[in-house]
Amino acid sequence: MAPVDIAHGRPHLWRMTKPPLRILLAAPRGFCAGVVRAIDIVERALALYGAPVYVRHEIVHNKFVVDDLKAKGAIFVDELDEIPPGDRPVVFSAHGVPKSVPEAATARHMFQLDATCPLVTKVHMEAQRHHAEGCEIILIGHQNHPEVIGTMGQLPPGAVRLIETVADADSIAVKDPEKLAYVTQTTLSVDDTKDVIAALQRRFPGIKGPYKEDICYATTNRQEAVKEIAGRIELLLVVGAPNSSNSKRLVEVGLRHGTPRSLLVQRASELDWPSLQGLSTLGITAGASAPELLVNEIIDAFRAHYEVTVETVTLREENVTFKLPRELREAPAPL
Structure with missing residues (x-):
């Protein structure tokens, strides 16, 4: 039997309201120029030369990105000796490799593409x-x-x-x-x-350092953006992989700068909803190898539980880009 509106003597459905949640979205967040370049190298090689394209180690530390490239024809290997003889491209990851790796690839006459971040x-x-x-x-x-x-x-x-x-x-x-x-x-x-x-x-007062700080612009910007929101939120969610160094540092920065709780998550499916009840303010950022669609996925998941408003807190704009390797820039466009 439907509930009755006593004042007017007619049945109606009670409206269930969701609690309000204010999300502060840190910017910059997510992909940096080095990650964009590395992914573009694999995708451009697939477009030019077809599948398979071999990649030594994860191209960047993000399972979603790796799985997406696998679906497009990339094959990820731990070492070069897993790659059969032939002329297929092999890509070195954005993290860089020891000199012994390209030397071994050269000895086997492999077509090498170096995705090391500049x-x-x-x-x-x-x-x-x-x-x-x-x-x-x-x-x-x-x-x-x-x-x-x-x-x-x-x-x-x-x-x-x-x-x-x-x-x-x-x-x-x-x-x-x-x-x-x-x-x-x-x-x-x-x-x-x-x-x-x-x-x-x-x-060691005489120790020499780099001409310019080695910690990259993207790492610095993402950490500073977290500091900007850390004291204004109850929980920080960092979208990123557990083996991503820059993502784990973002979790630490949040805790050190005033956030009571700071968590690393890869996907919305990992969210533990019983522990996420009663929030009124939430901060979200993403590590440098986490795609923006994963951030949107998590925001959408919160919309099912809360009446969400999103405010982007922008520390600074990023406009850095890196060129693809010459072999890919000069190759003819695929048909």
Whole structure:
């Protein structure tokens, strides 16, 4: 039996209202120029040469992106020896690779396409320059991250020493304090890295650094954008992969700058709705390898539970672009 409106003596359906939720959407967020270039390289190679195109390691750290490229004909491998002989293109990931990888590809006469982010290549060149000048090199980064493996692999074993923390900087033993330089991974926490660099400079006043900071513009901008909203929200959602360094740093930045809760999620399907009840303000950002459609997917999921209003909080605009490799720029357009 339908509910009755006593005042007017007629039945009606009670209207269920959803609670209001204000979403602060941090900008910049999501794809950076290096990620766009890397994905474009794989897609352009597929368009020019057809499938399959082989990719060594994940082109960027995002399962959705990798699965999308697989569906288009990309085959991802861990090492070059998994690729059969032939003339199919092989793409190196945006994180960069040790010198031994392109050398091995050249020895097998492979058609190589290097998707290394130009800002990572900059760090490689800095390390090589310091080494040529006779310096011992300290790399600030995370052990076993692909970018760190690639940077250390630009030089002979032992030429680069890896540290992660201020404690590491305070305890590292060096051969000659007057012949010392440092470089950094591009996706670190800006604040943490400043502390590590300061510790190195206190111990080794003559240590050489990069001409321009190694942490990339996109990492810096996304962290600053999170700081802009962190004190105004109850929860920060970072859209990104669990193996994405820059995404995990965004979670940490949110917690350090006033957000009570900060979570990393890959897709809307991962959202734990019982723990997301009672919110009034939510912040959302995305790591540099997370596509915007995943952000929209999560906002749409919240619309099913809340009356959502979205406010974009823009720290600064980004207009950086990187050229594709010459082999792809000069190739004729596909028919």
